[in-house]
Amino acid sequence: MNSIRFYLALWISKLAVIVINTVAKGRGTNLPGQVALRIDPLFVKHMKGVDPAKTVFVTGTNGKSTTVNMLHHVFTSNGYTVAANLDGANMLTGVATALIKDSTLSGRIRSEYVIMETDERYLRFIRKQIPARQLIITNIQKDQTQRNGEPGVISRKIAEAMGPDLTVFVNQDEPRSYALGDNAGRAVSYAVKENSKSFHKEQDFFSVTIPCEKCHEPIVFHAHNIENVGPFVCPACGYGAEKPADYLVDAVDYEGHSFTVKGRTYPFNFSTPYFLYCYISVFAAASEMGMTEDELWHGFETFTDLRGRLATKHIAGKTLNYIKMKQENPETIQSSLNLLAEDPEDKIFMFGLDETLDYYPPFTNTLALFDVDFRPVLNSGLSRSVCMSRAIGRAAAVRMLYDGFDPDKMTVLPASYEEDVAAVLEPLPDKPVYLVEEIPYYKKPKK
Template sequence: MKFYIALWFAKIINVIINIVDKSRGSNFSGEKAMKIDPQMVAHFKGIDYAKVLFITGTNGKSTTTNLVHHIFKSNGKKIIANLEGANLIYGVATALSKASTLTGKIKADYIIFETDERYLPLIYKQLPAENIMITNLQKDQVQRNGDPDFIYRKLFPTIGGNVRLFLNNEEPRTKSFDENSDKIITYGVERHEESFTKDGTYPTMACPKCRHKIVFDYYNNDGVGKFHCVNCGHRSDDTADYTVTDVNFADRSFKFEDVSFNMPYDTPYMCYNYAGALAVAKELGDISPAEAAKAFGEFKNVGGRFEILKYKGKTIKYMRIKQENPETLQTCINVMAADPEKKMVCLGLCPLIDMIPHYANSFYAFDCQLDKLVQSNVEKYFCFSDRVCYDTANRLIYEGVDKSMISIADTEEVDTIFKEIESVETDNIYLITWIHTFYYMKKYIEKEGR
């Protein structure tokens, strides 16, 4: 009876939120309902766990979840998913309560949930999915998660057994889960024109199996590429089970099993999202590459991650990243460095706010390799945001950037940002900042009609 009360309470809250603001409340009803029935998620009926997929990891889980959902839906599958990114157990409870009948019956072909990597064990206890994808396990949200090996130690004993694992072939921690199950599907990306190497001054990581050094032959993304351990033999397979090949960023295309695909977003880290989603589509959904390819032309990613603003004749290319994550910052730096045109680089790296007490930590900029960006055609750097702007500027100076090329503003006021953008000759502007600052900029342009 507790379950029914919790379910009906959640449904009432969902109706109210839908009337007030459809874009909000992706956790709220589940959180309140689970105070009534803490085991609410386990009590839903009609779930085939063989058709349940969790997508977890540091980077790419939101995009991959949205892409898998889009491919499946485009091919006539009925899907339940938490597309809003509410990836804790409360978000799962909310999504299921929205989709269920009044008696808690679930009717869907597949359930696909993005799950927070730290809290996946808790969710798994109530919803034992038989399919789990791990995108990567890297440095992220240090106030909450500590270091990646802490998350690895929480996940490793939980994931395995009868679970089919979709593993990133070219990320060392993720690939090491291949010993946990007999049902392993690997996915990867062939070396491409944006792949790169690092010299010995940049440390890699310790092998998750033996703690000796991991060596990367090359990187497709920062921390992801063909690798091997110098001691125990842990390595990426020469060829993954599902591999994206013939990546052409200029033509925005790639191949998968000899089928040509249009690339919705032409950034290197998206290629692993594509590979993982296509592996799931074929293995779980029995969707062929040709059928999946039709869906790619219509795919729109989570709002605000890759957007372009036009302002007084200037093109502002906004790249939304997780600001607690040096790997995503490095990838954005690589994208900017690869552009041969003259450009302005606006870095709004901000204080990290996970929980009380708030703190300012700028380690991620110091973890990144900036030499290629500095050697590219940059007219001006603009470092802004409260507090961290000075750390960002210092990181550029340590890399050899002349101080005269750097402007600093300890604010996120959009008037100040636009004034700096107006001051440069180039119309090619790259912007990294928090999503709320970008929204303010977008509204400012709409209001001013510029």
């Protein structure tokens, strides 16, 4: 009976893949999996040929998609076959869909390796069906408050999915994910050495760090390689790295596009420090699974095609440098602000927020804005700032006033419709324009 149910689920879901590909190619990253799991709730477990020893899950707040794409590329560019959910559908249904697409009509996976992005909260359910032996944790930060409440909830959910059969790759520069190493049979650490783009936060009276996972006292970062990620210690209890990381990016040449690990230099096709953590976690996981340094070099050398968070748009005769952020995640907001603050020219800063629409009910959430510091933008040279949102643009403007923005140089737009943006930009002098905005929010013109 079980096998009849499985085959029925498999074939119907495969049919769904064909139909979706016919009517809307590129869509349907979840639906076939939904169909299959409705018929056979243990569908993923019943798939044949999935080797847990050759399966890697990637979880965490930020960087999952980039890490999965990079790991997938490193394997496939060296001739290995991989089933992966590269489009970011990271619930059980997305994992099921990726496996359906990779399987034969008998339900056997064609690929040798399985690499899956997994939602932090659903990891335990996914791992019940595929007991992957490798787990990469990118970082654990404040995000999606309506769903997670606090970062500790995310940590607890991930911990529930871990066990002695697991090798976990933990970020030694990020206090929360590093602490999760205690929950696995084996913990392999990765880190990035302080480099030319590392920064020390200007400490002022209102600066707030994060509490220690062990004793809840303040964590001190010796440097931030990216926001709230860098070599750290808890002065109260001593929590921090006890030994050098197992895998360490120990030199970075941003201009020469290279970094060094264990004495060998590798190509680095990006210029933002954020990617270094993806590289070194991929390096660690792939090495531990037997990949050679030459294979890694080849994979990194050819890894360029990535849908990153940076893009350009042309509006009203001006070029917008578009930086996508997650507006509930202070670290990505701050990284975006820091990135545009690197430009010392007088600039136009546009900040687009959405009401929080991820979960029901939608709400007017600006909580993260008081976790970030807008002063780097102000101090880098600002000719005008524009806050865009239907319901919370004025709340964002209030936030900026607290950091010293000049109200006479601020505009509040009721939304971020392209035509409104154009109307604001058109009369402004020719200055660099930076648009920092919620990832899915850039809207088409009004109809």
